[in-house]
Amino acid sequence: MKLKSAPADPPGWETLSRETHFENAHLSVADVEVRSPNEPKTRHWTVVFRKAAVIIAPMTADGKLVLVRQERIPIRAAIWEVPAGQVDLAANGDDVVDGYNIVALRELREETGYEVSAGGEIIPLGFFFSSPGFTDEQGYFFLVRPVEPGADGPAHTDSESILDCRAFSPEEVTNMIASGEIRDANTLGICAKLVADGFLSLHA
């Protein structure tokens, strides 16, 4: 895995040691010893380092959200979720190959076959941490609107297993969240952002 070569400590934080136990193309597991701004004692922690991801809310002109149904091996289930993908780092380990906007639009096209309409926009909505108790993984949220089916259709890669793709109304999304059919952090997270930002209404 290409990690940023020496992630700089934020002000007040000091990484005293980092012992890597396992590393492959997808993740790196290390024990770190850290001093933080608010604890006199140093602490040891097991951290899983991961690339950042982009997470896309594709919204149609009539306000529907485009979701994909995807087999996820770690949970051995197929679930409905927003399209998303990892952001690859350049060979030097410090730069990304493409900007996050470009990756978001590419993942949208590859996973759903939808594209941003002429005159449409891509709106960055900040980022979140998927599980900050054990991993540094960050997901960057983007709203893309309006979207429409492209001429070429989706282009799924070998590692993905996307079974279906469909646009859902806000009422359908609300019911799928309430029933637990939507049950992944990416989709719940970007829905909370869209609601707080005024781009989506979820009515119980």
Added chain:
Amino acid sequence: MKLKSAPADPPGWETLSRETHFENAHLSVADVEVRSPNEPKTRHWTVVFRKAAVIIAPMTADGKLVLVRQERIPIRAAIWEVPAGQVDLAANGDDVVDGYNIVALRELREETGYEVSAGGEIIPLGFFFSSPGFTDEQGYFFLVRPVEPGADGPAHTDSESILDCRAFSPEEVTNMIASGEIRDANTLGICAKLVADGFLSLHA
């Protein structure tokens, strides 16, 4: 780490092999080979196995959410989030030591010092996957209402670093989500569930 000794495959799924690369009290990293219902070819995947967690939305009688500000070593930052904690497994590896409801109420008390009021209720809101592309980690959501400060105050454990605890109005929570001050999957996820279930309104 105490993993369930032999996690049964769901219908249509078959785990052909599992090679563990690293394991400690917090996580287990393995390469699995899996056959899924919709792919003729078997696939290899790196999975991080984790205990389940409980995630609590403590709501006061006047509709505020109680959050804690906590240092998180994997992201080297202190963030405002809902209380949460891992669910310990029994020595046999198959049973949990305490029911999820009990763990949720204990984590609430330990992290915030708040308790459920007399006549209050704990409402299970389902679960989510924090990052189903690489980990099986699940978080079980609970709404506890109404809550009030207990007589004993919080009881923080050594591994936690909770700096602050405060109740926030729905308007404040909305602004914190929109600004990115709230930026973890647990808090965004439970807020989306609360909104879809009609327990919380986020107004932009």
